[in-house]
Amino acid sequence: MNMEIKEIRYIAPDMQVVQGALNKFNEAAVGGRYSFMPSLQERLLVSAKLLSSDTRAIIDHVRSLEVIVESTNIKAIIEQWVEIKASGMPNADLDPAISRLATMYDEKADRIVSKVEESKYKVAQWVNEGEHLNLEHFSDPLLAYDAKRLAELEEQVSASVAEKDLLREDKKTIVEAIKVLQSKSWVDHVKELLPTAEQIEVLVAAVVVRKVDANLVKVALERVTLYVDLINGGLTFNSLAEARNKITDKLTALNAQEKIHVAEIHKLKERQNNMVIFEELVGVRTLWASNMQLVIQGLAVFLDGVRAARTSTEQSMQHLYAEMAEFMAFLRQISR
Template identity: 30%
Template structure:
């Protein structure tokens, strides 16, 4: 065997995803997202420090490995190998001895590179495992579910309060309009303390003594009044209009106050929900970082496996080795981006 089996063996790296995961942790810490959950906040802060440190280490390792391979002298070895191979006038025994020595030297240099790459692999894998093993579990998920149930109940209550408020206001408007009409001089002449009956209203309309629109307004107001008279246990009197308006005003104020309180609770829960939902984002970011760094480790494993083919070959294929190293350097440069 002459070494490398394939060139396109390396997995596709996504360093944007790695940086994105780091950004999620940085944002969670900067926004103090889990301040209401001190235990979780402390864990996220520790994770943020580690993920930043280990991400910088990735870049440092890539730079160091690239420098190590660039300084290993494989280009010089390849050049000397070609010169020997092309030297037609050189004694065959001397040529064979020279090529053998170059093969030995090449494998020694390659062994040095392999040691450094394997050391980097072990470090990166250890860092990856450390991030993967971080304890970020918390009851935030349960709290989100609890808040969601409360939020649903509050939104339902808000809708009911708004509907009640609109009904109270409509009743108040109708009764107020009726009261204002019945307080005019004409109606003061026709009614004293008692409110007009439906028959009286119809008779006044038929005699063209009052506009039909006024009668419709009064009918509506009296209809709205009835449910409050039943509620308050009172008889229908002219004074009942004013008394009902006072009670309605109190009910409207109470309704608005409760609605405002509910809306404030909704706002607070929604704000907390937005923060706690970033908890899932943190877990996803951790998984994303571990997966993507795992691909970097896999790339190192591929490189080491192919290098061992060169190391165990009877004769080192210098040209293929150079191609292999060039391919791996391009992988390292992806990590550096």
């Protein structure tokens, strides 16, 4: 079955998108997001007010056009035209009557064209004003976002967290080893130098010390060498305390450095977020303008339709009447 595809001549703006754009600007302006940059914050405040006032002005003009179109009453002229034509009155009376209706039709059509042209001109001015709002702002507080630096800092913090985990584990092992070596089972075997791994195995074999304690001490002695140097080829009891203290100092230094990095990351992410929102504002400004351009386009479509129906014939009047009905539906999608 063949279906007739009707051409969509009037494309109405998405007023929800328009309202969303206004809300985005108002949120940025009233919320003071860029208060750290007074000139940009002021610019956004002015832009939010301007877009809101321009939108209201456009809608007000659309509503006034609704009233004008609704009050034109072309249908009454068409009905009178048809009635007179069918009346059978002599040409001497018919011609003047038709002429009066034609004049009335021309006046109404002229009035509509004049009002729509005026509105089209003003709407175009408002749309152009909103479309070309100056939001560009090249300032260090906004542009000092360095994605590479942020990635480096996050990597450093991750590495610092991992390193601190290892240090804490080493410190825990060393502290526990110190307690073990101070116990009765071990104290007689802790001479000037601590026993080596081989000597510890001998103690275990002789059941002098517990295997679990021996394993702990061996691991501790192995980890200690990462932090202190050997003395006469071995380690002393003080080596353990020295290693523990060095680990504590290193943890303190890492925490301090990490705190600085985290603060810088926070600033960079805040700048990143500010840039994202700023780019969104530029985007919604474009959305606002592209939707409002459809108002201008619709007014132009109507004017073309009216100009095609300027001859004073019943067919032209019917064409204009249909055009006005379609135009009215378009206007209501904007004003409601």
